[in-house]
Amino acid sequence: MTENPFFKPSTLAYELPPFAEIREEHYLPAFERGMAEQLAEIGEITANPEPPTFENTLIALERSGALLRRVRVVFENQSSADTTPGVDGVDAEISPRLAAHRDAIHLDAALFARIEELYERRAELGLDQESLRLLERRHTAFVRAGARLDADRQHRLRGLNAELATASAVFRQNVAADSKARALVVDSAEELAGLSPDEVAAAAENGRALGHDGKYVLSLKNFSNQSELASLTDRSVRERLLAASLGRAVATNGPLAIRMSALRAERARLLGYDTHAAYVVADETAGSVDAVDALLARLVPPAVANARREAAELAKLAAADGIEEIAAHDWAYYSEQVRQSSYQVDAGALRPYFELERVLRDGVFFAANLAYGVTFTERTDLVAYHPDVRVFEVFEEDGGSLGLFLGDFHARASKRGGAWMDELVTQSGLLGQRPVVYNNLNVARPAPGEPVLLSWDEVRTLFHEFGHALHGLFSDVRYPYFAGTDVPRDFVEFPSQVNEMWMVRPEVLANYARHHVTGEPLPTELVERMAAAEGFGQGFRTVEYLAAALLDWAWHSVPEGQEVADAEEFEAAALAKAGLAVAAIPPRYRTAYFSHIFSGGYSAGYYAYIWSEVLDAETVDWFERNGRSVRESGEVFRRELLSRGDSRDALDSFRAVVGRDPQPGPLLARRGLA
Known part of the structure; x- marks a missing residue:
């Protein structure tokens, strides 16, 4: 196939993939040639008769696999953001083959011998800091991948990795299919009483798009408690919606989770670790199982106590409606009633102030300019991977070009749930490449001609994911191995969480939060009341999160040989043991649709969000109290942390900004857990 667009580098700006030329039939041949080319490149390294040097081994390894990377990043994006049955088929076929390909490299004895020889002589090589770290991190990666096994x-390791790769693809596809199948379909707008007019119109448009003309469809977000639960006045509709969410993929993914947990436990033991959790955390900033256990255990009791206090407030309002006991499908609804009665905050009344285009340009982009000096220009001449996707060129303060940002904000049937960031081109000084990054959200599409209005949480998500995008855009490293967000899993959420602070900074909020019809600014007192109301909900949010984090930890603390008979029973027992069996607060993700940990790279790592929040809370405090201007502080944060990727120890980058080791005090205060 000589016309395959992946077979040569893109000639578009910043090497943006030529999406207009890419078709499904290009993927498999490009994967096959890409894997073959990289193995041939590895063969040239190992066949080199010269003694190993940093240049002929490590640099050559960094340069290898260009074609494979070009096809992989585009395919992974389409399989998540715009999949088809054909793409799903390629995913099922290629996932185990890619796992085998990675093993072929990491378990190549001749290649590892060259790396190990360099590693043993590293003090004699005269390497600069980043090059020395590349040698050390590559050596660690090979050892952790099994290079020293007989x-x-x-x-056996190859077999485990192949089966896990296949299972991960199946898990992901099961969640997507069952989430789509379980979308809540109602016959009348009356059943959606409590939702705002634009939300009802969006549900009607969603119904039309999904083939339910004349009906209203609430598609499921990837987490448990659907956002509409806060507004729907019909209790039976709330119950149906939550039941649809909590029941996703139980029959298919429950047994699959058991199998994946067992495979990971066996692999960990093979590699010399007691559990998969121990294996994962050994290479994270947390460093040990005990450190993670200590943080989570410290948070559970005060979080549950907060949630119980909140439940008592909810019960007073529910009793007036004849409800004797708050159920899970009631919690969000009565929380919203408390916000309205006690704090005079109506979440629905905020939506008219958060029009997507204004939030993006006058909020997210404005904050990035305020802190980092960058500007954004839309490039309508560049074609993205879907008509919904917008392309922006990013410029430095002095006018120099930085990279491209792609925004894909709307939900559609072909896109998985949730929100995420990734890269299409990774920054690298060695390869002369500048970053091309993208954000995916799942904002409901409004009726034709209507504005796209966001909820408070969707605004937060937009700022959060853009924090990841900045991490990728500001990358300034030599080696692609270290670029952008390729940092420890329990550090990667930190910059994105920091970026959430701009959402409520007075100078930013005043710039974007304006009524989409009248242009009136969001009243200051409403913002203050919203902040107070958010404090009320911290018990629920923390328990919901901790339940998911400890569920992940439980699945991946199962030692090899310990059998799990039933996924739902295991889940219930794990939550009870952790002190988080709160019936009215289901985990943010239940096992059967916990894609983060069974198909998304967060296995034994979902604790990372709260671990990173310790760093985030400290850094937000630093931004506010360090005595510098916002622009000066932003430059320090960019230079010392965002630009560094993994080219130096992540906590060293944190210390270079804040000036000391992280402390949990600001996090505990923020979460109401002090």
Whole structure:
């Protein structure tokens, strides 16, 4: 296939993939040639008769696999953001083959021998800091991938990795299919009483798009408690919506989660660790199982106590409606009633102030300019991977070009739930590449001609994901291995959480939060009341999160050989043991649709959000109290942390900004857990 667009580098700006030329039939041949080319490149490294040097081994390894990376990043994006049955089929076929390909590299004895020889002589090589770190991190990666195992154990390891890769793809596809199948369909607008007019119109438009003309469809977000639960006045509709959410993929993914947990436990033991959790955390900033256990255990009791206090407030309002006991489908609804009665905050009344285009340009982009000096220009001449997707060129304060940002904000049937950031081109000084990054959200599409209005949480998500985008855009490293967001899993959420602070900074909020019809600014007192109301909900949010984090931790603390008979029973027992069996607060993700940990790279790592929030809370405090201007503080944060990727120890980058080791005090205060 000589016309395959992946076979040569893109000639578009910043090497943006030529999406207008890419078709499904291009993927498999490009994967196959890309894997073959990289293995041939590895063969040239190992066949080199010269003694190993940093240049002929590590640099050559960094340069290898260009074609494979070009096709992989585009395919992974489409399989998440705009999948088809054909793409799903390629995903199922290629996932185990890619796992085998990675093993072929990491378990190549000749290649590892060259790296190990360099590692043993590293003090004599005269390497600069980033090059020395590349050698050390590559060596660690090979060891953790099984390079020191004997032939029999390596054979078993290959089998485990292949089966896990297949299972991960199946898990992901099961969640997507069942989330789509379980979308709540109602016959009349009356059943959606409590939702705002634009939300009802969006549900009607969603119904039309999904083939339910004349009906209203609430598609499921990837988390448990659907956002509409806060507004729907019909209790039976709330119950149906939450039941649809909590029941996703139980029959298919429950057994699959058991199998994946067992495979990961066996692999961990093979590699010399007691559990998969121990294996994962050994290479994160937390460093040990005990450190994670200590943080989570410290948070659970005060979080549950907060939630119980909140439940008592909710019960007073529910009793007036004849409800004797708050159920899970009631919690968000009566929380909203408390916000309205006690704090005079109506979440629905905020939406007219958060029009997507204004939030993006006058909020997200404005804050990035305020802190970092960058500007954004839309490039309508560049074609993205879907008509919904917008392309922006990013410029430095002095006018120099930085990279491209792609925004894909709307939900559609072909897109998985949730929100995420990734890269299409990774920054690298060695390869002369500048970053191309994208954000995906799942904002409901309004009726034709109507504005796109966001909820408070959707505004937060937009700022959060853009924090990841800035991490990728500001990357300034030599080696692609270290670029952008390729940092420890329990550090990667930190910059994105920091970026959430701009959402409520007075100078930013005043710039974007304006009524989409009248242009009136969001009243200051409403913002203050919203902040107070958010404090009320911290018990629920913390328990919901901790339940998911400890559920992940439980699945991946199962040692090899311990059998799990039933996924739902295991889940219930794990939550009870952790002190989080709060019936009215289901985990943010239940096992069967916990894609973060069974198909998304967060296995034994969902604790990362709260671990990163310790750093985030400290950094927000630093921004406010360090005595510098916003622009000066932003420059320090960019230079010392956002630009560094993993080219130096992540906590060293944190210390270079804040000036000391992280402390949990600001986080505990923020969460009401002090």
